[in-house]
Amino acid sequence: MQHTSGTPGGTESVPALLRRNATRFATAPAYREKEYGIWQSWTWAETLEEVEALALGMLDLGVAEGDFVAIIGRNRPRLYWAMVAAEMAGAVPVPLYQDAVAEEMAYVLGHCGARFVVAGDQEQVDKVIEVQGELTDFEQMIYLDPRGLRKYDHSKLHQYSHVQDAGRAKRDELLPEIARREAKLDYDSTCVMLYTSGTTGKPKGVVLSNRNVIETSKSSSEFDDLRQTDDILAYLPMAWVGDFIFSVGQAMWTGFCTNCPESADTMHTDLREIGPTYYFAPPRVFETQLTNVMIRMEDAGKFKRWLFDVCMAQARKVGPDILDGKPVSQWDRFKYNLGELCIYGPLKNTLGFSRVRVGYTAGEAIGPEIFDFYRSLGINLKQLYGQTEATVFITAQPDGEVRSDTVGVTCPGVELKIAENGEVFYRSPGVFVEYYKNAESTADTKDAEGWVATGDAGFIEEGTGHLRIIDRAKDVGQMASGALFAPKYVENKLKFFPNILETVVFGSGKDECTAFINIDLTAVGNWAERNNIGYASYQELARHPQVMDTIQSHVEEVNASVAQDEMLSGCQVHRFVVLHKELDADDGELTRTRKVRRRIIEEKYDDIIAALYDGSTEVSTVTEVTYEDGRKGSISATLEVRSAKVVPVGTRMAAE
C-alpha cells in the first residue's frame, strides 16, 4: 500500500507538481480571485511564472534552505503562491491564523524562529511589528496590499510585487540556485508546517512532508473522483490543514481551480457566482445558511411558504434515497422533479450549490436535521473525520453510504484500531513527521510503529464498518455515581437547536450535569423582531424571560432524548444558565477553529459553575473581555439559574 519511493515523473514535491501542471494544463485556470468587481484569473502557466518570480525574489532577500516563512492573511492566490514559492526556495511555509491576536502570533513566530513573514495587509503587518521585539530570528517582511503602509519604515518591509520584480530582474543569475534547491526536494522533505489550534496548552507545530501531503491528496482525489475541471472556493483559514490540502494539495494533484472571494463579507455572493463543484464547510456554515433560509421563509408570503413546506416534505421523504441511488417509485420521482423545478433548484442556486458534486463537512458533529436538509435537496453532502496529524483524512463516507451519525469508513491507505479505553488510533501514509521542537509530545502521540492517538473516543459499527465518534477521550469521564459522562454528546444535541449557538456541559465527578448556553443572536434576534420584543444588547436579549423559557424547553427536550440512551442517561442537564456573552476565541474560550476549551472556561467562570451546584437562583458575575483590537474591558451581569425537568432513570447503570 505505502509508497516509499514516490510516484515517478517528478511529482515528489509541490513545486514539481506545479511545473507538471504548468505544462500539462498550461492554459487552464489555476487560481481566480474577485477583485474590483471582476474575477481575475491566472492559468497554471501564469501561476508558475508568478511563483517562480517570488521564489527568486525571496532568494534575493536572503531566504536560506530550511528557513521558516510565516504566511498570514486571508485566502488570496498570492498568499498560496507564497507557500509554494517558499518551498521552491527550500524553505518551509508556516501559515498562521489571520485572526490571531499579536501575542498568539508571537508565540508561533518565536517557536519556529521564522526569519521571514509574508503578510496580507496593514493589519497583519502591524501585529508582527508590535511583537517583533520578542522575535530574535525575525528579519524581513513581505506585504501584499500596500494600502496604509506608505509611511512605514521600509528597512524591513518589502512590497510583494517589488520582490517579484527583483526576482525577475535577477532571473538568470538566481535560477540555477532555485533549480538546485528544487532538485533536492523529495518525498521526505518538509512541505508545510501547520500549528494545531490546541484545545489544551500551547499550539504545536505539525511537520508534514511532501509524502504526507501528496499521497493523501492523491488517494483522496481518487476516492471522490476529483477532476481537473473542478472548482473550489477557498475561504477557510489558510492555517487550517483542510484548506492546505484542498487549495494546495488536491489542487496541485488534480489541477483544479482554486477561487478566492473578494472579502470575507462577500463570501456568499462569490460562492453563488463561482458555483463550486467541490465544497467544504464546517457544520456551523451549513447551520447558518439553513437558519437564514428559514428566517427568510418566515418572512415570505403565504403561498410561497405553503409551496416550500410541501416541496420540502417530499424532498425529505425521497431526496436522500434518490441521492443514494435507492429504488424510488415513479410517482415520487415525478413529484421530486416537480419540486426541483419549483424549489430545490432555485434554492440551490441561491445558496451557490447548484454544481456541487462532492460536499464535505467535518470538524464537529452536524445536526441530523441540517444534514438531511441539504441531502434531501440533492446536494451530495458527506462527513469526514480527520485531523492535522493525519493530513486530514482518517475516515470519509463513500457515495451511497452517507449517514449523519457516522463519520464513514477508513480512507484508502488508512488503518484503524480502537484501544481498550475506546480511544481511536490510526496509521496511514498521511501520518505527520513530528511536532516541531517537541520530541516528547511526538512520542506521546505517535508510537514506534506509526500508530497515532486521535484523542477521540469512538467505536467501529458492526456490519457497516463505519466509525462513530462519541467524544474527546479525555472529556469522557465518570459522574459521582459512576455513570458515563460524555459532555460533547449532550452539547451536540443542544446545539442542533437553531437558537443555541454554543454550549458547555459540566458534570464530571458530580451528581448532576449542568450547562452553560450561548444563544444564537441571528435566530433569537429574528424571533424577537417578529414578536416585537425590544432589546438593546446581546446581554439583554440573553436574559429575556421568554428566551429563557424557550431555552428551557430545548434543554428539556434534549433531556428526554438523552434519557433514551441507557449508557448516557445520567448526562441529563439539571440546571443551566444562559451566558451574558458569546464564548470567543479572542478571550481564549474557544480555539481558532471554534472548539470549546473546557479547562479555561471552568477556571474563568468558576463562580457561575459554583452557583449551578449550590442551588442559588441567580448569580452576579464580572467577566473580562478582549476586543478585536486587543484591548481589554469587563462586563458585569446577573444571570438567572434555571432548573430543567429531567426524566427519572430507574435502572441507573452501576459502576462495574
Add this chain to the structure above:
Amino acid sequence: MLDQSEGYTTADGRRIGGVVMEMRNITLRFGGVEAIKDISFDIREGEIRAIIGPNGAGKSSMLNVISGFYVPQEGEVWYKGAPRPPMKPFQVARQGIARTFQNIALFEGMSVLDNVMTGRLTKMKTGLWRQALWKGAAESEETANREVAEKIIDFLEIQAIRKTPVSRLPYGLKKRVELARALAAEPSLLLLDEPMAGMNVEEKEDMSRFILDVNDEFGTTIALIEHDMGVVMDLSDRVVVMDYGKKIGDGSPDEVRNNQAVIDAYLGVSHD
C-alpha cells in the same frame, strides 16, 4: 500675494505644500443675521484642515462658502492662486472640489455602485445620445470609469454592498457610500460635513482611518467640519475654531486645545 512656496512638515513626516485655498475677510449675512464675520484662513495642499465650533457657530455656512454654494457679501475666496468668481455647483465640481453632506444626500433608490458612478459624471465626455446608445467611445468610457469606481469601492471596503440599494443600508454605511461618491470625482479638495455625526465609537474609528488613508493614498487635501473634539484633534493637522460667526482660534490641535478663548467657548464662561 499668496505664498505658494512656504509649507511645513507634520509630526508623522508628511510634507504639506503651499496654499490651495484662502478665505480673505469673509462676511456672510442672511438678511440681518451675520453668520460669518470677517474670517480669514487658508487651506494648504495635502493637509487635513478642520473647522470646529459649538452649535450655530457658522461652520456649515463656512463650508458652503468654500464649496461656492454661498457667495459672501464681503471678502474673497482665492483658489489655486486666483480670486474665484461666483460659480454654479457643476463648475465647482469641475474645479476638483467634492463634498459630502451632513444629512446624507444619496440617490436612495439606486445601488451603491450607481451612486458611486454618479461621482464620475464630470469626467464623462461623450454626449447624451452616445451614452444612451452605449456605442464606441461611450462604452470604453464607462469601462474606464467603472474601474475607478471599483477601486474606490475596494478602498472603502464596501464590496459586499456593491449592488445593494442605498435605502436598505444602515446610516454608518451610507456615510461611507457618500464618501465613495465624493472620491469618485478624484477631487483635489475634499469637503466633509460632519463625517462622523451620529456614529458609534467603532464606526468613528473606521471613518477616521478611511479619512487618513484617503489623504495618505491619494494626497487629497481635506477640509472637514466635526463636533467630536477627540476625533478632530487626532485627525487634523490644523484647526480653525469658530464661535458666533467669528474665528476665535487657528493653529495646530495642541495650540487650539490650550487656547483660552476656545476653552471658554466650549466649556462656557460665567458672565458676572
